[in-house]
Amino acid sequence: MIELEKLVRKNILALEPYTCAREEYSGNEGIFLDANENPYGQLNRYPDPKQKLLKQKLSELKNIDLENIFLGNASDEIIDLLIRIFCNPGKDKILVFTPTYGMYKVAAAINDVEIIEMPLTKQFQPDLQNLPASFFGKTNCCKIAFFCSPNNPTGNILEIPDWFISSFTGIVVVDEAYIDFCKQKSFIGKIANHQNLVVLQTFSKSWGLAAARVGMAFSNQKIVALLNKVKPPYNISTPNQLAAIEALENVESFTIRLVELLEEKDRLLNELLSIPYIKKVFPSDANFFLVEVTNAEKIYSDLLKAGIVVRNRSSVVKNCLRISVGTREQNLLLIEKLKNL
Ligand SMILES: Cc1ncc(COP(=O)(O)O)c(C=O)c1O
Numbered sequence: 001m002i003e004l005e006k007l008v009r010k011n012i013l014a015l016e017p018y019t020c021a022r023e024e025y026s027g028n029e030g031i032f033l034d035a036n037e038n039p040y041g042q043l044n045r046y047p048d049p050k051q052k053l054l055k056q057k058l059s060e061l062k063n064i065d066l067e068n069i070f071l072g073n074a075s076d077e078i079i080d081l082l083i084r085i086f087c088n089p090g091k092d093k094i095l096v097f098t099p100t101y102g103m104y105k106v107a108a109a110i111n112d113v114e115i116i117e118m119p120l121t122k123q124f125q126p127d128l129q130n131l132p133a134s135f136f137g138k139t140n141c142c143k144i145a146f147f148c149s150p151n152n153p154t155g156n157i158l159e160i161p162d163w164f165i166s167s168f169t170g171i172v173v174v175d176e177a178y179i180d181f182c183k184q185k186s187f188i189g190k191i192a193n194h195q196n197l198v199v200l201q202t203f204s205k206s207w208g209l210a211a212a213r214v215g216m217a218f219s220n221q222k223i224v225a226l227l228n229k230v231k232p233p234y235n236i237s238t239p240n241q242l243a244a245i246e247a248l249e250n251v252e253s254f255t256i257r258l259v260e261l262l263e264e265k266d267r268l269l270n271e272l273l274s275i276p277y278i279k280k281v282f283p284s285d286a287n288f289f290l291v292e293v294t295n296a297e298k299i300y301s302d303l304l305k306a307g308i309v310v311r312n313r314s315s316v317v318k319n320c321l322r323i324s325v326g327t328r329e330q331n332l333l334l335i336e337k338l339k340n341l
Pocket residue numbers: 073074075076077101148151152175177178201202203204210213214215
């Protein structure tokens with residue numbers, strides 16, 4: 001059994017978090033003279049620091065207790081908070097499986113935390129059997145292992161076996177930013193069995209709310225409490241909380257849009273496969289495709305000139321572009337352009 005407190009930085013354990021006076025008052029109506037706000041204006045009040053209503057709705061949708069939910073200024077903030085909570089700068093390390101989402105590396109570098117990059121196999125799977133034994137011992141200085149599943153930019157679900165989560169002597173983060181686009185079951189169901197597991201999801205992808213910057217972490221109460229302790233008190237603005245609440249009140253339209261997008265994804269795949277210079281479209285469990293072409297640099301810049309922006313991922317997977325699924329109209333324009341290059 002992992003001892004969480006031993007993994008946490010000492011200064012974080014000792015930290016006295018900032019408290020807001022309004023947390024001591026539970027009513028919505030009152031004469032609020034506690035926070036030096038301006039009494040006039042539409043957005044004059046600080047947001048709910050605990051995001052109670054949004055968490056309530058999420059708790060119902062995800063069938064998980066409120067105490068197991070943390071909300072961040074999107075996943076990127078949560079990635080940074082986790083590194084700050086568990087990794088001593090200049091001493092501890094994190095583990096990632098490459099190619100993967102770039103922010104793990106950036107957040108680690110900002111915090112002066114070394115990153116160990118293990119390459120995914122040819123099938124884009126983590127080679128966990130061959131990890132050095134030192135990752136599983138008491139002296140493991142690798143505090144967090146980040147798994148991105150479905151993985152960005154490869155698009156596939158990663159195999160993360162229970163034995164690994166049980167035996168890794170650090171925190172296991174499963175970033176499920178793209179989980180709603182596939183049939184794979186979320187790891188949320190496993191948090192009760194693993195004290196060291198954190199599952200990340202986001203409103204930025206399937207919910208279509210990238211501008212609102214709302215990210216979710218699901219974990220045991222201790223890790224959620226640590227995240228709450230370290231976060232800035234008002235990390236999600238009122239308009240952004242309301243945008244997420246509104247989305248959760250319209251799950252039906254979310255589902256309709258999701259089905260539409262997935263149908264569009266199938267259509268786009270077929271079209272991409274018909275283009276001669278596209279050598280491979282990697283199987284995708286997400287809302288994008290990793291596409292191997294004959295000359296990624298040229299195709300990327302030709303598309304750019306036509307006002308079509310895709311992501312050139314050649315630096316991490318040879319000659320590959322990452323293409324998000326757009327609307328029918330956008331995809332048709334993309335295909336038309338690709339066919340005429
Ligand atoms: C795997 C993965 N995680 C997290 C994020 C960031 O999401 P957010 O908008 O919630 O910060 C992205 C964005 O592209 C992503 O690909």
